[in-house]
Amino acid sequence: MAYRDGDGWIECDCGGKHWGLHGAAGLLLVRDKTILMQHRAPWVHNGDTWGIPGGARDSHESVTQAAIREANEEVGISGDHLTTGEIFIDDHGVWSYQTVIAKAHPELVAHEANDESKEVAWVAFDEVTTMNLHPSFANTWPTLLAILKKL
Numbered sequence: 001m002a003y004r005d006g007d008g009w010i011e012c013d014c015g016g017k018h019w020g021l022h023g024a025a026g027l028l029l030v031r032d033k034t035i036l037m038q039h040r041a042p043w044v045h046n047g048d049t050w051g052i053p054g055g056a057r058d059s060h061e062s063v064t065q066a067a068i069r070e071a072n073e074e075v076g077i078s079g080d081h082l083t084t085g086e087i088f089i090d091d092h093g094v095w096s097y098q099t100v101i102a103k104a105h106p107e108l109v110a111h112e113a114n115d116e117s118k119e120v121a122w123v124a125f126d127e128v129t130t131m132n133l134h135p136s137f138a139n140t141w142p143t144l145l146a147i148l149k150k151l
Contacts, residue, residue, distance in 0.1 A: 006056035006066075013093030019045060019056055023096045025066035026054025029082060030148060031104040031122060038075055039119035040134065048118070051134035052099070053077075063087055067100040075120050076113035081105045086147060090140050097136065099144060101151075125149075 008021045018024065029036040035052070042048045053074040057066035064087075068079040082102040090097045110120045123131065125148065128141060 004058055006058040006061075008056070010095050012095040016092075018092065018095045018097070020095065020097075022057045022059050023098065024055055025057050025061075025063045025070065025098045025100060026052045027067040027071040027077075027082075028052050028088075028099050028101045028144060028148075029071070029077070029104045029108070029110075030101065030151070031106075031108070033125050034122040035125065035128065035148075036075065036077075036104065036110055037121055037123045037128070037131065038117050039121070041116050041118050044116055046134050046136075048132070049134040049137075050123075050131040051137040053117075054097070054099075057098075063098045064100050067098070072113070074113055074117050075110040077104075077108055077110050081108035085151070088140070088144060088147060090136070097140075099140065101144075101147065103151075 006022045009017045037050045038053050039050050040047050053071040055070040071077050082104050084102045086101045088099040
């Protein structure tokens with residue numbers, strides 16, 4: 001089994017470079033009408049923006065495994081304190097970012113778990129667009145919000 005073989009840049013069909021040789025996955029944690037957001041450290045790609053925890057998917061991981069692993073590394077959450085649901089795919093041809101939508105149990109506590117996270121916060125759905133959003137998250141937020149409103 002390959003360990004951490006997903007780290008690296010890939011050029012995709014959209015003409016851009018993306019992190020994750022096997023794609024990337026993120027975790028959109030929902031509690032009531034809020035989502036858990038991560039303020040990304042200034043030194044990371046698209047740093048000093050807000051988004052969801054996530055990152056490169058390794059070849060041996062499912063999308064859900066990758067999203068939970070990344071969230072654990074970045075915001076210290078435990079996979080046993082959430083219930084996963086729908087997966088939204090932002091498909092770029094040879095690369096994709098898959099967002100795992102999960103309901104956070106009341107006992108789930110998040111915090112800055114590594115140097116990729118500057119801050120974490122529960123943000124109301126209608127306040128998300130007031131944040132300085134990671135560009136890719138900003139592009140997908142309207143679709144994700146529509147999904148969340150159906151839950």
